[in-house]
Amino acid sequence: MVGQTFLSAAAIHAAHRVERGGRLKDLPQCDGRRLCSPQPLATLSEHLRMTAAIFQAIVILVILVPATLTRAAVVVTPPADAIEQFAPADFPVRVDRAYDNPFDPDEIAIDAEFVSPDNRRMSVPGFWWAPPTGQPGEPGFRVRFAPPAAGKWTMTVTARDRGGERRSEPVSLEVKPGASRGFVRRSPDSRQYFQRDDGSAYFPIGLNIAWVEGSAADAYAGWFEKLSRAGGNFARVWMCHGGVYIEHGKSGLGRIDPDHAAYVERVLELARKHDIGVMLCFINHREFLDRDMWGEADWPRHVYNAANGGPATRPVDFFTGDASRKLFKRRLRYIVARYSAYTSAAFWELINEQEHIPVAVPDEWNCEMAGYLKQVDPMRRPVTTSASCPPGTWRCDHIDLTQSHLYGDGEVADGVTPILNAIAAHRVFGKPHLIAEYGISFKGPDAPFDPRKIGTALHNSLWAAACGGAAGTAAHWWWDNYIDPQNQWHHYIPISKFAAAIDWPRRNFQPISIPPPQIRDLRHETFTDLSIDCTGGFARSHGELVTVAPNGAVNRSIPRFHFGPTKPDMQTRARIAIDMPADGEMVLRIGDVSDYSLLRVWVDDKPTADFLASALPGSADVEKTQFMEHLNRIYQARINKDRRVPLSKGRRTIEIANLAGDWVTIESITFTNARSSRYDNLAAVATRDEPTGETLAWLYDVTSNWKSDRDGEQPREHRDISLKLPARADSPMVAEWWDTWRGVLIHTETVHARGGMVDLSPPPFTRDIAVRLRP
Structure with a gap:
């Protein structure tokens, strides 16, 4: 015996296969990372014959094996059913390895490249899918894509992990034409409206349907059907309600809950069935609070909270910490991968009402995350956030539309003026604007304010927004305790019929000033009191001159909150101009006071009256008072009294400012003998x-x-x-x-x-x- 030669498993098996026809097949038992049992060679002739075979096998291994193993390592399965234009199609992807966290793109990233019939390339991230609890299905990676054009497409999937990059064999796809009008886009011909991919108008008509109690997504079937039958096409939906967070403490940091992810998927499927465009909201401000007016909030349980193993010691770390930003981008990538193929996912919304977060959300964070969405979303759908955002956020090129959320406090009857003011205030940004939340009171549903079930506040909000220059109707908030139980859906029918005739994407409707409508041939003119609701919210006022027309219309809202020196950044003067047809009075209806206040009134630049209010128990004119333990340990009180200032006939200019304390509200201003019967x-x-x-x-x-x-x-x-x-x-x-x-x-x-x-x-x-x- 010449001796013994010990060869790797791969070489020996390759040699045998070469002898048997030159084809490489799957390797048995020995995997090439370790030696198999020694293989003795008996004779010189066997040795020479085997050596020649091994040499040939080595050549084949060097040349063929990398390509062969790459093709085998990433396998794509096209859908069994025909693929339709603008319809989501799933492509299961099989890789040859297991991963500790398949949701982490640093560990394993699945990406597909689709090449269209006209040779355009679109990159689509893949995602890890697992069946919801109690449902069948094999966990695995998927790519989901809605081809935006009919014809022949090709796709290639790339898997990247710490071991390198592998590609699938190209897959050919035949896409048939579909009935869908495509995804929602900003119109290229109008700075304030939207359209679908086919150029048809998309004028959002709808409401908030943010969540369903118990997380039973099928409840949306009834709501969407009723909205669609009434001509509606828009719903704002949260994936940031307690029962539907896709990433939470039980799922684990950086991991996705399959039940909650399937919930969102089901909502989008139902919306697609009824041709509803959804604004999908990712984060709610309550995630960063311990408590608020609704009770215990979510920060103590937040998956990013360091107390729960996350990277954020404080809420501000979520927005400024590198680890948190990276983790949130991972979540955004998953959202895009799983849901971007649905045409019903019309808009991405980063945060609901960031102004209530106890730290300022940096403009850079909003812009960075919006930009990342545009980077990974193959459909580049519009991105927004809400609601009282600083100008730097609204000016970001990656933010496509601005928002307002408008509520009264259950005292303001005028719901039209706040809508018009919000639209006017956002025109400077040159983007579509939506009144994305609306209601009579922020404290609770409209039902107690509308016992006769007429729905006038809802009705007026729809028409004021549509004819006032918004990108859609106002979106009412109280869906499951007002709109649906009172069957107020019929209000969407008239506005949808009116809007259907208008070519919104080719129009730039701008608000115009017109003469007040008036009675023709009025025989005898009389004058009555003219009352104006003060409708500004808890924010710094615009500070502009408010002109009161003879019919009571105003060009801007009169601020409701008047802030004192304790809130210097919010302190402004209210300025009002009015033509008094006769001598009369200005009557200020004082509502609530926080701590104390001193309102001063100037008429034609002359100090005319001071009105002091205190929230301390036992103070004059206090109806009721409350100690605010969580608000700097101060008292707030209900006053509900009138204060009067004389006004003489003629053009009068009035200024009002709070010179002391925290804040005070003026609920309405009445000018006696100032409204003409002509109007x-x-x-x-x-x-x-x-x-x-x-x-x-x-x-x-x-x-x-x-x-x-x-x-x-x-x-x-x-x-x-x-x-x-x-x-x-x-x-x-x-x-x-x-x-x-x-x-x-x-x-x-x-x-x-x-x-x-x-x-x-x-x-x-x-x-x-x-x-x-x-x-």
């Missing part, structure tokens, strides 16, 4: 597209509100009204009059301009009416 309690909201001359106007009775309904006041009929709108003199225009409660086009007429205006005569109406003036 019949009417006001109008109007916007115009300058290039086409198309104008939308909503004419409404200012007394048609929830308070009047609650108090049993019957709406009056309005007739013989003059409404003047700007129009071109060189061509006739068509005026289409709409019944806003029935959704019916009731009258169409051709009109001509005189002096750059058309003088319209609306058909007799109660409450309100809308007109579309078009070429």
Whole structure:
């Protein structure tokens, strides 16, 4: 015997296979990382023959094995069913290794590249899928994609881990045309509206349906069906409610809960079935609070909290710490991978009401995360956040739309002015704006304020936003304890019919100032008190001059909260201008006071009155007081009293400021003997597209509100009204009059301009009416 040679398992098995036909197959038992049992070679001839075979095998191993093993290591299974344009298709991906945390892209990242029929390349992240509890299915990686074009596509999947990169064999896909209109986009022809991929308008009409108690996603089937039947197409949904966090303490840091992830998936599937576009919100401000007005909040249980093994010692660390930012991006990647193929996922929303987080959310964080979403989302859908955000966030190029969340406190009857003010305040950013939350009171649902179930506040919010320049209707908040149980869905039918006729993506409707609507041929003019609700929220006021028109309309809201020196960053003066037709008074309705305050009033630059209020028990005019243990240990009190300032006839300029203490509210301001009967309690909201001359106007009775309904006041009929709108003199225009409660086009007429205006005569109406003036 010449001796013994010990060879690796791979070489020996390869040699035998070469002898048997030159094909490499799966290796048995020995895996190439260790030696098999010694293999003695008996004779010289056997030795030489085996040596030659081994040499040939080595050549094959060097040349062929890497490619062969790479192809075998990442295997893609195309869907069994036909793939449809804009429809989500799942591609299971099998890799040849197991991983400790398949949700960590630093450990294993699955990415697919899709090449379209016209050779465009789209990158799509993959995700780890596991069946929900009690349901069948094999865990594994998946790629989910909705091809935006019909025709022949190819895809290749890449797996990257610490051992390197491996690619699948290219897979050919045949995509058939589909019925979907595609994903929601910002219109390239309008700075304030949206469209679908096919160019059709997407004007959001809907409400918040943020969660369902008990996390039973199928409840959305009924809600979405009712909304869709009423012509609605938008819902704001949270994945940041207690029962649906996809990453939480029980799932583990950096790991996804399969049940909660499936919940979100089911909601998007149901929305897609009913053609509803969802704004999917990722984070709620309560995640960073210990307690708030609703009770115990979520920071003590937060998965990123260092007390629970996370990287954030304090809430601020979530936004500033490198580890937290990296972990959150990992979550965003998973969200995009799993949900971006749904056309029903219309918008990504980073945070709900970041202003309530106990630390300032950096503009850089918002912009960084929005930019990362644009980087990993193959569909580049619009991104937003909410709600009272600093200008730096709204100016970020990766933020596509701005938001307002508007609530009264159960005392304000005027819900229209805050909507118009919010739209006006956000015009400077040149982006679409949505009133993404709305309600009579932030304290609870609208139902107690609307015992007759008329829904006037809801109705007015829809029309004011649509005709006032917003990108969609106002989105009501109280879905499961007002809209649905009171069956208020019918209010969406009229506005959806009105909106369907308008080419929103090719229009830039801008608010316009028009003369107050008034009665024609009034025989005798009389004057009554003119009352204005103060509607500004708990924030620094705009500080601009508020002009009061003879019909009571204002160009900006009068602030409700007047802050003192304890809040210097929020302290401003309210400035009001009014023409008093006769001597009278200005009556300030003082609402609540925090600690104490001193309101000073100037009339025509002269100090005229001081009004002191204190929240201490036993103070004058206090109805009730409460000690605020969690707010610097101060008292807050209900005052609910009037304070009067004399005003003489003529043009008056008034300033109001709080010179002491914390804050005080003025709920309303009444100017006695200042409203002319000529204007019949009417006001109008109007916007115009300058290039086409198309104008939308909503004419409404200012007394048609929830308070009047609650108090049993019957709406009056309005007739013989003059409404003047700007129009071109060189061509006739068509005026289409709409019944806003029935959704019916009731009258169409051709009109001509005189002096750059058309003088319209609306058909007799109660409450309100809308007109579309078009070429």
